[in-house]
Amino acid sequence: MTAPERTEPRLRGRPRSPATDAAIIEAALRLLEEGASVGGLSIEGIAREAGVGKATVYRRWPGKDALMLDVLRSLEEPSPEPAGVSVRDDLVTILEFMRRRGLAKRNSALLRSLVTQMHAHNELWRAYDENVIAARRASLRAVLRRGRESGEIRDDVDLELLADLFTGPMLSRAMLHEWKELPEGLAERIVDTVLAGVSPRG
Amino acid sequence: MTAPERTEPRLRGRPRSPATDAAIIEAALRLLEEGASVGGLSIEGIAREAGVGKATVYRRWPGKDALMLDVLRSLEEPSPEPAGVSVRDDLVTILEFMRRRGLAKRNSALLRSLVTQMHAHNELWRAYDENVIAARRASLRAVLRRGRESGEIRDDVDLELLADLFTGPMLSRAMLHEWKELPEGLAERIVDTVLAGVSPRG
DNA sequence: CCAATACGAGACGGTCTCGTATCGTTACCC
DNA sequence: GGGTAACGATACGAGACCGTCTCGTATTGG
Structure with a gap:
């Protein structure tokens, strides 16, 4: 549901996968469900849980705060x-x-x-x-x-x-x-x- | 106010300073007031803020959780x-x-x-x-x-x-x-x- | 004085995360 | 098919904390 900011509609090259957007947010939710505190949550851990490279996360969100906002919105x-x-x-x-x-x-x-x-x-x-x-x-x-x-x-x-x-x-x-x-x-x-x-x- | 567990009333040697007990808890409160999240709080930081060695904290509480409980009680x-x-x-x-x-x-x-x-x-x-x-x-x-x-x-x-x-x-x-x-x-x-x-x- | 313990300071090895960068691969547009 | 950018993976140096330990010093009881 929640789409991270996409600065421009890039026309050339491989487009970002919306499924990956969702997978990252889902992973964050899963970790939070398992009792992880928000403070103890790391981009690294989220990427691991999502089966995604860290860069893929950083490509979408500038940092943990922005990601959390989208998690909340989701x-x-x-x-x-x-x-x-x-x-x-x-x-x-x-x-x-x-x-x-x-x-x-x-x-x-x-x-x-x-x-x-x-x-x-x-x-x-x-x-x-x-x-x-x-x-x-x-x-x-x-x-x-x-x-x-x-x-x-x-x-x-x-x-x-x-x-x-x-x-x-x-x-x-x-x-x-x-x-x-x-x-x-x-x-x-x-x-x-x-x-x-x-x-x-x- | 809040005294950490003291296993036995040790008779010999220098006794623990109750003022230090209080200084540690005060430091934790001060950091929390300044907006630090509990998750982002570290024993190391608390000791620094209190002007106290880390060992002095570990001598009193086994870990952050126990310390937090006493902070809450205070x-x-x-x-x-x-x-x-x-x-x-x-x-x-x-x-x-x-x-x-x-x-x-x-x-x-x-x-x-x-x-x-x-x-x-x-x-x-x-x-x-x-x-x-x-x-x-x-x-x-x-x-x-x-x-x-x-x-x-x-x-x-x-x-x-x-x-x-x-x-x-x-x-x-x-x-x-x-x-x-x-x-x-x-x-x-x-x-x-x-x-x-x-x-x-x- | 002596033994025992607490104290502040901080070294230590270890783990974890950070944010960036670089792989070779993959998927999409023209 | 060619160009291009996202992809997963992983390496990297920096830095924060962890919990333990060891200094040298301070403070107590015996």
């Missing part, structure tokens, strides 16, 4: 478009998407590692934050805004706080605990409990 | 004992403690890194999880149980889920975003919103 799927029927169901859809993502075995330990490394280099994190996370949050905010207008959500609650109220429990479980902490039905339970409130009779 | 403060007046106030106390922790600048980026590295080595993570996190969660669960008995909390909600509902938003902000995302009053707002619920009139 994990992204288009988030589902909320159906727009009820706000409650849309919220469940979004959280359920997050849950399956965390379960996807690759992503759980992986996202944690990548997020940490990204944070270290502020520029990379900003790029990822602005491209990917911002879009997700915007989608969520739109749903919340609709809920506020339709009366399904109180209008005296900060939407930003609200977003974290819904996503926080899912995220913190995925990052702190193991995959088993994201059981079936968790999305519904979070949404319904936050909507209804915890104290009896509101 | 960040722990005793969590506040909930006053026990109202469950709502106790929850605010706990969350406010988490917030100040995340703000402490050392801990924000630091906890993120350390948690990631700990997760890599399952044994260390289990040790930390059982010693520190479990105690915190137990304290929180006790408050929630009391709230359920006193009628301040509905009795049809899973306490485990409830704990994440309260702590998740704070944790995910601290880990994903920057320090500025933990503003004054956040603890109260989370607790009150989760208690009251988001939909109007409960």
Whole structure:
């Protein structure tokens, strides 16, 4: 899916193999799955795992950071478009998407590692934050805004706080605990409990 | 604060300097604050930063992992004992403690890194999880149980889920975003919103 | 004073990765 | 088929760390 930067469409000579692009990213993912920390990951090791010469990697990416950014991007799927029927169901859809993502075995330990490394280099994190996370949050905010207008959500609650109220429990479980902490039905339970409130009779 | 294991109380010879213990841990913290990733941290670098010979480090800890565990422990403060007046106030106390922790600048980026590295080595993570996190969660669960008995909390909600509902938003902000995302009053707002619920009139 | 141990400094041999360069081979465009 | 660039492999020198060890010195208890 993810194609590294290609400066010009070179017309002469053997073209770069897109399969090799993918093989390199796959190798990086495989190593990360096996528990390697991002810091302990090396271009050399990735090339070895991919069955590829080091130069082939360096031909595509200038260094580990840029490669990591593409690795992270390769994990992204288009988030589902909320159906727009009820706000409650849309919220469940979004959280359920997050849950399956965390379960996807690759992503759980992986996202944690990548997020940490990204944070270290502020520029990379900003790029990822602005491209990917911002879009997700915007989608969520739109749903919340609709809920506020339709009366399904109180209008005296900060939407930003609200977003974290819904996503926080899912995220913190995925990052702190193991995959088993994201059981079936968790999305519904979070949404319904936050909507209804915890104290009896509101 | 944190003293590395000392196998026996050696009676003869020059005793180890507790000041050196602290200097090493301080150096590690300093490097982590400066943005070094845990993976990129080296015993050699820590010793250099501390103005200490490498052997002095190896005399105290068998390797980086063990040292990291003590570094992590050195960040722990005793969590506040909930006053026990109202469950709502106790929850605010706990969350406010988490917030100040995340703000402490050392801990924000630091906890993120350390948690990631700990997760890599399952044994260390289990040790930390059982010693520190479990105690915190137990304290929180006790408050929630009391709230359920006193009628301040509905009795049809899973306490485990409830704990994440309260702590998740704070944790995910601290880990994903920057320090500025933990503003004054956040603890109260989370607790009150989760208690009251988001939909109007409960 | 003496034995024992910790200390800072750093030498040591080893492993690992870096990023570059050079092989002969391979695949594609014109 | 000829030109050209990507390919896998591997060599290269530089440099970071590893964990152990040995200096000479400092600091304790007996």
